[in-house]
Amino acid sequence: MESNSQAGRNYSVASAVRALRARAASINLGRSRGAAATAAAPVLEQELQHELQDQQAAELRSAPTHLSLVTEPPEQPAEGAPDGKPPKRRSRIKPALVLLLLMLLSLFAWWLVRESQTSSMQAQFFTGLARKISYKVEPGPSNAIRFPSDSPYDERLGYANLPDYLAKLKGHDYVIASQARLSPKMIELADMGLFATYREKTQVGLEIFDDKQQPLFSARFPERVYGGFDATPLPLIQSLLFIENRELLDTTYPKRNPAVEWDRFSKAVFDKSLHVVTGADKRSAGGSTLATQIEKYRHSPDGRTNSLSDKLRQMVSASLRAYQDGEDTTMARRQIVVDYINTVPLSAKLGYGEVNGIGDGMWVWYGRNFDDLNRALRGAIDTPDAALAYKEALSLFIAQRRPAHYLGAGSDDLEELTNVHLRVLAQAGVITPKLRDLATSQKLHPASGTGVAPPAANSFTTRKASNAVRTHLAGLLGDSRLYNVDRLDLAVASTLNAEAQKAVTARLRGLRDVESATAAGLTGKGMLGNGDPANVVYSFTLIERGADANYLRVQTDNYDQPLDINEGAKLDLGSTAKLRTLVTYMDIVDQLHKRYAQMTPVELKKVVLDPKDRMSQWGVEYFQGLKASADRGLAPMLEAAFERKYSASPGESFFTGGGLHTFGNFSKLDDSKIMTVRQALRQSTNLVFVRMMRDVVRYYMFQLPGSSAALLADANDPRRAEYLSRFADREGREFLGKFYSKYKGKTPADAQKALLASFRPTPTRLAAVHRTVWPQGTLAEFGAFINDNLPSANEVPADRIARMYETYAPAAMSLSDRGYVSSLHPLELWVVGYLRSNKDAGWKQVADASVKERQDVYSWLFNTHRKHAQDKRIAGLIEVEAFLKIHAQWKSMGYPFDSLVPSYATTLGASADRPAALAEMMGIIVNNGMRKPVQRIDSLHFAKGTPYETLVKHAKADKFEQVIAPEVAQAVSEAIRGVVSDGTAKRVKAAFVAADGSIIAVGGKTGTGDQRFDVYGGGGRLIESRFVNRSATFVFNIGERFFGSMTAYVHGPDSENYDFTSALPVQLLTVLAPTLMPMIDPEAAAKQKAAAEAAAxxxxxxxxxxxxxxxxxxxxxxxxxxxxxxxxxxxxxxxxxxxxxxxxxxxxxxxxxxxxxxxxxxxxxxxxxxxxxxxxxxxxxxxxxxxxxxxxxxxxxxxxxxxxxxxxxxxxxxxxxx
Incomplete structure (x- = not known):
């Protein structure tokens, strides 16, 4: 009985507990969405705990010590069960825990719903985290910086490639002047893989400034953007939000996190999970918001979400970016809309490149002007054109999912999908039914848009300077594509002077007009004559000497094509090459001075020289003729070298360049003169410089290892065989290349036809040809070939065919002899035969396969009884080697090409040059023989206002290369002043006047190039003369600081109509003098301006x-x-x-x-x-x-x-x- 009563009490307690729990649960569930639930839940929980404690205490006091405490009520006997059997008892603790768990789950569900709406806790967390994210820029390289990984946005703006750029710039003597330092938290998050949190730029691109920080060039991408939320047409915003992120601008909850839209995200997760479980192939709707989409296409690899971790990274990064200005995200959410509209990727189009943003997308894909688009969308969209504009913009929002498809081959799919969206938008009340009907009645044509326009007139001309800087910049960064360079987040401080650049460019462009050219004095004899001024290209370069570098101030031309005449062309610039020859000549004098100046008269008498080495002979004789008290310094010797005399007679023929050449003077009055080097420089006398070049070449010939004289004198000298072998290989290669070009790509029949057309067929010639080209041919084939190709109907007897077959066999007759018999070059026969067997052979294969044949062809040279022929060939090779030495000296003076034409004609311009390279040589002369770099870019400012900000500046050089002796540079500089004062450039002598009225001295060298292809017949008779181009150049210095070059150039057959000389560029410099004076002498320019105003x-x-x-x-x-x-x-x-x-x-x-x-x-x-x-x-x-x-x-x-x-x-x- 006691046991049963105890069980009854336990049951009543358990019943009471359950009743209390049920009451608490009902109150809690009834108020779960109200504020009262939060307050009631703790009270009920406390009451429940007190009731349980009191009941358990009473039970313990009354329970027998030998009985265990039962917390569960006895089970009720089932129907039909025998009376008196005690029921099973349940634990009273488990329901309490279940009730508690239900309450906690209810509270969590309530909090989750509430947090998804308000984002209060997220706002507090991310704002606090964002406050720890910062960076600052300090001098010197940073050890607290992280660069982003490869992604579309970071690659395009150059952030991801910055480490590579900085390494390349370091190799070009640039150093980091200042760089960003990231906060520890920012570094920690970056190392975790999150995208950097900062205010990202929407519109960026390359900017170039001049030496006074005035804009010179600016590229902004995207080109057409909205400046803010209020500037964006409302229909664009409404349509975008309806399609992508409907709750983004809800102002009910100002702290809302724009990175997550929980209902869509939950559905996307559920659909994805269902897809994983069931394997269904149905596409699920995405859960991305505009904020995470921006993170994805900007910073994820390839602009894609490849994994769950990528999605989480996007969400967290977008959240941090949204809360970086505080907990209230209202303005951040509005900016997200604008950023998306301005930057959404829309594929790429040929002729334009990648397209980002609705503004650029409407222009590129539909040819829709940005201003017209905005006018149409800001008004009532009730006209067909306005409706079509809206439909086009809507289609771009849709196309961003698969832009390459929808804006290309899938334009029909885009049309259908856009019409579906129009109907849904109208049904939802976002647009009117009238707009829907007007829009759906018109068809989209994105693939045939006309927005990509050709370059504007004179666009290349006006951008020549900036193009030169961009090209140089591309070389510094190691990226040859200007397309990529223009899209970098980079500000470049150049050395150009924008004011002078624009003025000179405008002046040169104006000279293409007849009246302007006449007013500038560019017509008449020695000028344009009767030629059309519109066909003449003028190029101009001006550089300023600085302490650490030479600074490019002006570089322009009037050629309306991308080619830069100053730096990109290879031109015959005529007698400007005489200045290079003069410098080489004077450099040899410096070498002679170092060699002989310290020798005593006795030592000088013992010097043994070849009679042909006239330079060395003169050096010895110079010091032998000096008195003991005379100055043995370099300067007097250089002056004496200027007074050396040469004949200007054209009556001599010169063996150079592998052949016999004759030269003439421009003025016939010079033909009978004997002139000093100084006089010849002033009058630009050709024959004097040809003979000077001969002396220079012979000097270097005798400076080569071993005695050239002994090599030519001794027929048994073992080195002769080496030279002859090199000659055979070199000349053989030249002929081989010619024949390879002639027969490459021809069928065997065409090759045979071309070969037979090269000689008059006779039996012996045909026999030699066949046995060389078809060495494996049978006797029958051999006979048929001869008889079929003879013009006579008489056949060659069979016995003679058989004899010739044996006589001209490769084993019986050398390749050289077979070529002689056929009257063809042996290598031509070999090439035809080789290509017949190896029709796909390239040049390298042909050259490698012909090594033995090239030597065999010239085997006759190796016979010692042909010494005279050998001497000519050996001398030619030694001349080539001498020109290698000359080229090295020219290269050190800024010569732009990798070789010289090994001929005395090089001194007259045969080896070509570039205006900018001539200016660089003048810079060496102005800088007393030191080669300073021509600096076009002073500093590069990467990623300003970002955590990657880096300022790079050109380092100051510790020392410069001394290319020529200072005395040589000074002597040459003084000599070229005479060209202006008393020579071919007189007209510019007084063009530059200083503030005090004194004339600023000008020096320089003129040159005229007339390039033609002349064909001569027997007896030297001219058969054909084809005009290639004509040029005239003046390389100059102005005072002690400025130097440069001016060139006039006509390309192609039109050059036949012009006979201008170097007087033309000299006159041009005179015309440009007033334009340049504000830079050369600002004080003088100011006085001139004041005088002009006073005169007015x-x-x-x-x-x-x-x-x-x-x-x-x-x-x-x-x-x-x-x-x-x-x-x-x-x-x-x-x-x-x-x-x-x-x-x-x-x-x-x-x-x-x-x-x-x-x-x-x-x-x-x-x-x-x-x-x-x-x-x-x-x-x-x-x-x-x-x-x-x-x-x-x-x-x-x-x-x-x-x-x-x-x-x-x-x-x-x-x-x-x-």
């Missing part, structure tokens, strides 16, 4: 005075008819007529008289006509500027009828040398 004011005052005088009673004044004065440089040999000042005349005015060309000094004085003197009308002097009339010139006088001036008399035009 004086002119205005004169007009006022004249008007007052005209209005005065009793005075009638008729001024002389005077045209506006225009300062125009004179043409070749042309007298200049100065305008008469605008004075009222009292007596008959004198006739206009020609005046001498005088140097211009800009002053506000009135020009007075001068009486010409003999010789004053020199063509090389610039014309004096017309002066403004004095303000007091107008005085009332008696009216007098003016007399018309007499016609202008022209002075004879002397011929201008080049």
């Amino acid at each position: 004011a004086a002119g205005a005052a004169a007009k006022v005075a004249k008007a007052e005088a005209d209005a005065a009673p009793g005075a009638v004044v008729k001024p002389a008819v005077v045209k506006d004065a225009v300062a125009k440089p004179a043409g070749e040999g042309e007298a200049v007529v100065k305008p008469v000042a605008a004075k009222p005349v009292v007596a008959r005015p004198a006739a206009a008289k020609p005046v001498a060309e005088k140097a211009v000094v800009a002053k506000a004085a009135v020009a007075k006509p001068a009486t010409p003197k003999a010789g004053d009308a020199a063509a090389d002097k610039p014309k004096a500027a017309a002066k403004a009339p004095a303000a007091d010139a107008a005085k009332p006088v008696k009216p007098v009828k003016p007399v018309q001036p007499k016609p202008k008399q022209e002075a004879p035009r002397p011929q201008v040398l080049f």
Whole structure:
């Protein structure tokens, strides 16, 4: 009984507990979505715990000590069970735990729902984390920086490639001046794989600034973007949010995390899980928000989500980015919309490249102007064109899922899908039914969009300087594609002067007009003549000497094509090569000075030299002739070298370049002269420099290891065989290449036809050909070949066929002899035969297979009784080796190419050059023989305003290469000043005037190139002359700081119509002088500007005075008819007529008289006509500027009828040398 009563009590307690739990659960569940649930749950839980504790205490007090405590009520007996059997008892602890778990789950569900709506805890967490993320820029390289991995955004802007760029820049003497330092938390998150948190840039690209930080070039990608949320058309925003992220701009919860839309995310997870479990192939809807999509296409590898970890990385990174400005994400969410519209990737199009953003997408894919699009979408979209514009924009939002497909071959799919979206949008009330109908009635045509326009006129011309910097930048970074360079987040500080660059470019472009060219004095003899100015390309380079480098200030041309004439062309620049020859000549004098200056007279007498080594002979004789007290320094020796004399006679033939050549002078007056080197430099006399080059070549021939004289004198010298073998290989290769080009790609029949057309067929010739080309041919085939190809109907007897078959067999006759018999070059026969058996053979294979044959062909040379022939070949090879030495010296002076033509004609321009390379050589001369780098870029600022920010600057050089001795550079510099003062560049002598009125000295060298292909017949008769191009160049220095080059160039057959000389670029420099003076001498330019303004004011005052005088009673004044004065440089040999000042005349005015060309000094004085003197009308002097009339010139006088001036008399035009 006691046991049963105890069980009853336990059951009643358990029942009470269950009742309390049920009551608590009902209250909790009923208020789970209200605020009361939060308060009721702890109270109920506390009451339940107290009730349980009291009940257990009472039970313990009343229970017998021998009985165990039963917490579960006895089980009720089942129906039919025998009375008195005790029921089973359940534990009273388990229901309490279940109830507690249910309460906790309810609370968690409530919190989850609430957090998904408000993001309060996320806001607190991510904001706190974001506050620890920072970076700062400090001087020097950073050891606390992390660069991103490869991804579309980070690669395009250059962030991912920065380590590689910096390594390459270091190799070009650039150093890191400052760099970003990341906070420890930012480094930690980066090492975890999260994307860097900072305010990312939407529109970026390469920017180039000039030396004064003025913009020179700017590329911005995407090109068409919205500046903010309010600037974005509302229909775009509404449509985008409906398709991709409908709850993004809900303002109910300002702390909401835009990286996750929980309902869509949950559905996406469920669909994905179902797909994994069931294997269903159905596509599931994505759970990405706009924020995570931006992270994906910007920073994930290849812009794709490849795994769950990628998705989590995107979500966390997007969350941090959203909360970096605080817990309130309202503005961040609006910016996400704008960023997505501006940057969504939309595939790529040929001629434009990759397309990002709706603005660029509408232009590239549909040809829709950005402004027109915005006008259409901001108004009532109730016209067909506006509806089509909306449909096109909507289609791009849809196409971003598979842009390459939808915007290419899948345009029909895009059309159908866009129409579906239009109907859904209308059904949801986002757009009107009218807009839906107007849009669906029109078809999309993305693949045939016309937005990619050709370059604007003169776009290449106006961007030549920036293109030069971009090309140089590409070389520095190791990326040859300007497309990639333009998209970098990079600001470049260049050394160019934008003001001068634009002014010079505009001036050169203007000279393509006939009137402008005439006004600039570019017509007449030695100038453009009757040629069309529009076909002439002008290029100009100006460089400033600096302490650590030479700074490029101007580089431009008027050639409206991508090719940069200054740096990209290979031109025959004529006699400018004489300056290179002169430097080499003077460098040899320096070598002779080092070799012989310290020798005593006794030692000098013991020096043994070859008679042909005239330079060394002269050096020895120079020191032998000096008195003991004389200066044995280098400078006097260089002056003596300038006074060496050479004949200018063209009567001698020169064996050079493997053949006999003759040369002529530009002026026939020089043919009978013997001139010093200095005189020949000033007058650019060809034959003097040809003979100088011969001396230079022979000097280096005898400086080679071993004695060339002994090699040529001794027929048994073992080195002769080596030289002859090299000659055979070298010349054999030249012929082999010629024949390979002739027969490569031909069928055997075509090759045979071409071969037979090369000679007159005879039996013996045909026999030699067949046995070489078809060595395995049978006797029958041999006979048929001979008889079939003979012009005569008479067949060759069979017995003779058999004899020839044996006689001309390869084993019986050498290849060289078979070539002689056939009257063809032996290697031509060999090439035809080899290609017949190896039709796909390339040049390397042919060259490698012909090593033995090339030697065999020249085997006759190795016979000692042919010594004269051997000497000629050996001398030719030694000459080639000498030119290798000369080339090395030229290369050190900035020569741009890898070889020289081994001929004396190289001194006349046969080896070609580039204007920029000539300017670099002039820089070495100006810098006293030191080769300083030509600096185009001073600094590079990568990723400004990002955690990857790096500023790179050009390092200061510790030392420079001394290419030539300072004395040599100074002597050459002084000599080329004579070219301007008394030589072929006189007209620029007084073009540059300093602030104090003194003339800024100019030096330089002129050159004219006339490249043609001439074909000669027997007896030296000219059969054909094809014009290739014509050029004229002036390489110069101005004062002690500036130097450069000016070139005029005509390409192609049109060059036949031009006969200009180097007087043309010299005159051009004179024309450009006022444009360049603000950079060369700012003070002088300011004074000139002030003088011009004063002259203009004086002119205005004169007009006022004249008007007052005209209005005065009793005075009638008729001024002389005077045209506006225009300062125009004179043409070749042309007298200049100065305008008469605008004075009222009292007596008959004198006739206009020609005046001498005088140097211009800009002053506000009135020009007075001068009486010409003999010789004053020199063509090389610039014309004096017309002066403004004095303000007091107008005085009332008696009216007098003016007399018309007499016609202008022209002075004879002397011929201008080049």
